[in-house]
Amino acid sequence: MEITASKRLQSIGAYAFAEVDKEVEKLKALGITPIDFGVGDPTVPTPDIVRKATQKGVVIRKSSGYPSYIGAIEFRQAIAQWMQKRFGVSMEPATEISSTIGSKEAVFNFPEGVINPGDVVIIPTPGYPPYTRGTLFAEGIPYYVPLLPENRFLIDLKSIPDEICKKAKILWINYPNSPSGAVAPLSYLKEVVEFGQRNNIIIASDEAYSEIYFKEPPHSILEVTKEGVIVFNSFSKRSAMTCYRVGWVAGDKRIIDIFKKVKTNVDSGTATFIQDGAVAALSDETHVEKMREEYRIKRDVLVDAFQKIRLSDCTPEATIYLWQKVPQGMTSVDFAKKLLSPEIAIVTTPGAWISDKTANGLNPGEGYVRFALVPSIKNTKEAAKRIKKLLPKALLT
Secondary structure (H helix, E strand, C coil), rough: CCCCHHHHCCCCCHHHHHHHHHHHHHEEEEEEEECCCCCCCCCCCCCCHHHHHHHHHHCCCCCCCCCCCCCCHHHHHHHHHHHHEEEEHCHEEEEEEEEECCHHHHHHHHHHHHCCCECCCCCCCCCCCHEEEEEECCCCEEEECCCCCCHCCCCHHHHHHHHHHHHHEEEEEEECCCCCCCCHHHHHHHHHHHHHHHHEEEEEEEECCCCCCCCCCCHHHHHCCCEEEEEEEECCCCCCCHHHHCCCEEECHHHHHHHHHHHHCCCCCCCCCHHHHHHHHHCCHHHHHHHHHHHHHHHHHHHHHHHHCCCCCCCCCCCCCCEEEEECEEEEEEEEHCCCCCCCCCCCHHHHHHCCCCCCCCCCCCCCCCCCCCHHHHHHHHHHHHHCCHHHHHHCC
């Protein structure tokens, strides 16, 4: 019997972060435990307030049956209240918000609701792989726009050809941005909204890093308008709840209705006791402030180490990532492999692995490596010591 994967599955390569995991396993096989900055999975404990609320929820809901497909009304009300307080945006819990099983499934599945075969989806590169994978599984066509330092890692909307705009149904944006750490000013978000409305393109705004920032709080695109907009958010980074798989979408009722219809045919919702934990997370900002400060410390420790070996300043405005330019004469994979050498044993993600080539063949992730600031402060300081030993002349040997 011949078993063959579908053409859709064959059309996509390995998931980049799975490749990082393979490199970690190779070092462990040598008896070396690396300091892993590869995958953006926080290692700090989930806050006590969340764990206690989840434990209580398990007891209270011991006979509760299936959860709501779109989230308990209490959960959606808590999100609406938080968004009002955080962004000054009024959202209707019943019609403009839906729960999600974290951001990944929502990002991946959303195109199924609005994309027909041959429709175009405009995607930033580098970017979150499910933007592309969800597009391909919905039989859409990705059109990549590069995120470049000369544009402050903002999408150059004017560079998108008219013929692409006519075919496009979705424009993905991600600010605060992974991996660059860039933050979009409100004036730019207004330009994005105008672009979408002028071209009849839905703006899908991935705001999963909205609460990890180091200067002024970033804006949500919903501060500009709800019309034609859907926002994706998650508790994974804000509250170190990656294991819990809980998040939400919010925006234009018409788009949320479509998302809900897709969702109710794909999954059975997030466990209600996990939603209880998420409600508790939204009620507390103290743990978020503590996490931001820890990320700031780790950011500054590594940036200082990079500058000691004469690499460019990569200090980000937000997110849990550093997008570091590699030494001249090296590729992103070359530098990542140098850092993986047993005497250094630092795991990163080569920028080329998380970037797709644009129509003109440009891979904007080439020449960068991404550091996810997830190891402890102690391990980050140890990593900085190892990096400082890399004298500039030794980097190319």
